[in-house]
Amino acid sequence: MTDRTPGPDPELALSVRDLKTYIYANNRCNRALDGVSFDIHRGKTLCIVGESGCGKSVTAASILQLLPELSRIEEGEIVYHGAEGPVNIERLKRNGRRMRAIRGKEIAMIFQDPMTALNPVYSIGFQIKEMLLYHTRLGKRARHAKAIDLLRSMGIPLPEKRVREYPHLYSGGMRQRAMIAIAMSCDPRILIADEPTTALDVTIQAQIFELMDTLKREQGTAIMLITHDMGVVAELADDVAVMYMGQIVEAGPVGQVLRNPLHPYTRALLESIPVLGRGKNQQIRAIPGQTPDPYDRPTGCQFAERCRYRVDACAEMPPETQVSSSHRVRCWRHREFMADAAE
Amino acid sequence: MLTYIARRLLTLIPMAIAISFLIYLGLDLTPGDAVSHMIPPDVIGTMDPERLDELRESLGLGKPFLVRYWIWITGVLQGDFGYSLAGGVQISKIFLDRLPATLELSCAALVISTILGSILGTISALTRGTFADQALTVVGMLGVSIPEFFFGLVAILVFALNLGWLPVGGRTLPGYDSFWDRLPHLIMPALVLSIMMTAGVMRYARSSMLDALSRDFIRTARSKGMPEWRVNLLHGFRVALTPVIVLIGFRLPVLIGGSVIIEQVFQWPGIGKEFLSAVRSQDYPLVMMVALFSVMAVLLASLIVDILTALIDPRVRLGD
């Protein structure tokens, strides 16, 4: 763990291993994350996709320990590979000094809804500057100048004036830019974006993604992008992890996973979205059925109930299987699907 | 901001007119008429009834109600409040004498309950579910439900009569006029008067704080790596404060009502005590003026609350 030169992945930024995060409500336990593993690399984008409620946000929250009150990381590890060597985040005290030193400075986060993520009673500038206050040694004037620079670099017009304004005067897209400005203010090594554009319209969505792509290329930021939009994945991701009911059912380089999906859920997801250029006659199929009750999960494969390819074996939980050096899948029948694809 | 205040002031005017009209209507419907209200009663008794009728005529009492209202309200606006029936003293003089005492008492209670209530409510919210929170909740419930005069009597019994720490009542002793001399007299009534309001503010501050803490921007604040005190106070408390201040504005009538009783219990020489004796002796002109005055005070308080909210909340300040 103290090994500073991890051979195959010199650019590893974060690795999550067998993470189990449980949420407790009304004396019941929701195994929101049930053994999640993935890596994030510098200068790469990992997209996490999956239906609503599959645990994407809980994954993000676990990494920064911003979980709801009655919840806990029960097992597994989250290792942050920073400049000072690896840190086991799950062992840090939730709001302790060492956790706080990582939040914002090393790993920054952009939230799902820009309308509610900013505090309405403080100016945008104040909310950028307080991040600088805690993580940099800049003086008051320098912080103000930096806040203006950040807004400018996010493409906000008249930043000298806008920096003093309150969030309610910003449009949704501008608020999300301001959120990104806050997140990027201390040059974090990792940026976690939790569906940063669901609340925004398409053109602004494209602009925000372009902004993030630039950051990745120019600063070498590692990006973890949460989305449920396969189109976004195809466009932005280097790697993709498909989640279902608290588990990653398939993960790998985006080309492999999209071209050669091995899990029936990935296939169903891909079939459920229209693909540009395939014309009007393409088949679009909604995924039948509903996700199981999170408090009463099936013991076997979580997707079995809705799966076209279900067999008896699915009553037991399939293991995660590595099908190539970087592509893994959690399905009993993946060999058959591989053979199909080979034909 | 100035235009905002000006506009709010303008909206107050029709309200004030409507209320003064209602009060004058009440005054008009009570037994007796303006002559008996304006001339000291001891003088009236000695006057010849025909003289009185003449006087009524000259005063325009035969005139329509609205005209009389107009004459009355312009008088009030010029500081002519009429006479108290008991003793025939000018009401404006009673106000000048008694108002400072009442203002002193209610302001002290207001300050105590605002500060104490917000602090306790915030502590309660931050420690929710623990013993401290539950204890505060129980105390708050008692504070809201037990009448103030009971606390007043108990306080007098314990701190004045048994322990002898504080004076039983009154506002000052003859010859001791500085604020510091008066302070021991102020402590008990102010604290007792503030109990109910403190409890109310505390409960409200608790729920407002809990609401603020559950909002998304709190998680954003935490994600910046700031210490908990800053997240809770600068982001949580600051947002929770606005509704609390609005509540305090709405609760001011409670304070005014409470001061009537507390002034009686502690023999505090304020308007409230005067009001009670005026009601008892059916001194309608005085009762009416005190009523008018209280309503105006509440209206003014609501204006101040609005201005404060605007200062605190940028959405209100800039939203129009």
Ligand SMILES: Nc1ncnc2c1ncn2[C@@H]1O[C@H](COP(=O)(O)OP(=O)(O)OP(=O)(O)O)[C@@H](O)[C@H]1O
């Ligand atoms: N604050 C919370 N309290 C209780 N349960 C929660 C809380 N947050 C999430 N959960 C539960 O955790 C599970 C995963 O939720 P999560 O928010 O991670 O989903 P998601 O993939 O982000 O969905 P979406 O696309 O809707 O954002 C769900 O079963 C949800 O009910």
Ligand SMILES: [Mg+2]
């Ligand atoms: Mg989510």
